[in-house]
Amino acid sequence: MTILLIEDEPLIARQLQKLVRVLEPGATIDGPLASVQSICAYFNTIRSTARLTPDLVIADIQLADGVSFEAFQQVGLDVPVIFITAFDEYAIRAFKLNSIDYLLKPIDPNDLKTALVKYHRWVANGMTGFSEQFQQFLSQILERPTTPQYKRRFTGHYLRQIMSVTQEETAYFLRNELIYLYTNDGRKLITDYKTLDELEELLDPACFFRANRQCLVHLNAVAGYRPLDNSKLQIALKPPHEALELLVSKEKAAAFRHWIEG
Known part of the structure; x- marks a missing residue:
C-alpha cells in the first residue's frame, strides 16, 4: 500500500508522516508534496515510468501555489482522498460526501485512525463509483466564485507540543x-x-x-x-x-x- 501525503506546512507534514508510520507500518509513504506544481509533476512521472499510482492520498487543500483541487483535476485523480481542511461547513459537508473523510488541523491521531479504518472498509467493499463522483465534485468546487483565501489558523511549538x-x-x-x-x-x-x-x-x-x-x-x-x-x-x-x-x-x-x- 502506498500513501501520498500532500501538506505545505512543515510542522504538520512531519506530524502526519509520524502518525501514518505508526498507524500503517506496512505502507510506503510518498511525499510530502507542498504545491500544485509538485503534485502534477509527481503524477506525470508515475505515468511516464509506468509506476503504480498511490492507493490513498491524504491532502491539505490550501497549498503554497493554489489549492490541491486544481492539481487533482489536472491529473484526473481516481484514488481515494482524505482531506485536511479548515474550510467552512458547506465545503466540509461536500468533502464528507466525496472523499473518505476530512481532518481538521491540528490533526488528531484518533481522527486519522478512524479515517484509515474507513478507507480499508471501503476497499474491502469494492470502492465503486469513486472516480466519476470525485471528478464531478472537483468541477463544482472549482467553478464556485472564489475570493482570496487567507490563512485562518497557524501552528507552532509550545511547551513540547504543536499548538493550533x-x-x-x-x-x-x-x-x-x-x-x-x-x-x-x-x-x-x-x-x-x-x-x-x-x-x-x-x-x-x-x-x-x-x-x-x-x-x-x-x-x-x-x-x-x-x-x-x-x-x-x-x-x-x-x-x-x-x-x-x-x-x-x-x-x-x-x-x-x-x-x-x-
Whole structure:
C-alpha cells in the first residue's frame, strides 16, 4: 500500500508522516508534496515510468501555489482522498460526501485512525463509483466564485507540543532569528516560517499590518498609537503586550493610519 501525503506546512507534514508510520507500518509513504506544481509533476512521472499510482492520498487543500483541487483535476485523480481542511461547513459537508473523510488541523491521531479504518472498509467493499463522483465534485468546487483565501489558523511549538492558534487569537508575529507567534493571552509559539515576507503573503491585509521588518501585528491587538517627532508612529498594544515597543516607519505611517481606521 502506498500513501501520498500532500501538506505545505512543515510542522504538520512531519506530524502526519509520524502518525501514518505508526498507524500503517506496512505502507510506503510518498511525499510530502507542498504545491500544485509538485503534485502534477509527481503524477506525470508515475505515468511516464509506468509506476503504480498511490492507493490513498491524504491532502491539505490550501497549498503554497493554489489549492490541491486544481492539481487533482489536472491529473484526473481516481484514488481515494482524505482531506485536511479548515474550510467552512458547506465545503466540509461536500468533502464528507466525496472523499473518505476530512481532518481538521491540528490533526488528531484518533481522527486519522478512524479515517484509515474507513478507507480499508471501503476497499474491502469494492470502492465503486469513486472516480466519476470525485471528478464531478472537483468541477463544482472549482467553478464556485472564489475570493482570496487567507490563512485562518497557524501552528507552532509550545511547551513540547504543536499548538493550533486561530487568526483571532493571534496578537502578532515577531522575527528574532526565528519567527515567533504571540497570542492575545501571552503565549509565545515558535513557528516554522522562514521569513515574514513569506508569512505576509498568507495573511489577510485587513487583519494584519507589516509594522516594520520585524513585526506583523493583528488589528485586534492594537490599543492605539501616537506620533513621534521623527514622523514615525509608536503602536500601543493591548495587555499583556503593552511593554513591546513597536514602531512604524514614516514611509508606512499613512498606510497604518488608513488600515487602523478601516
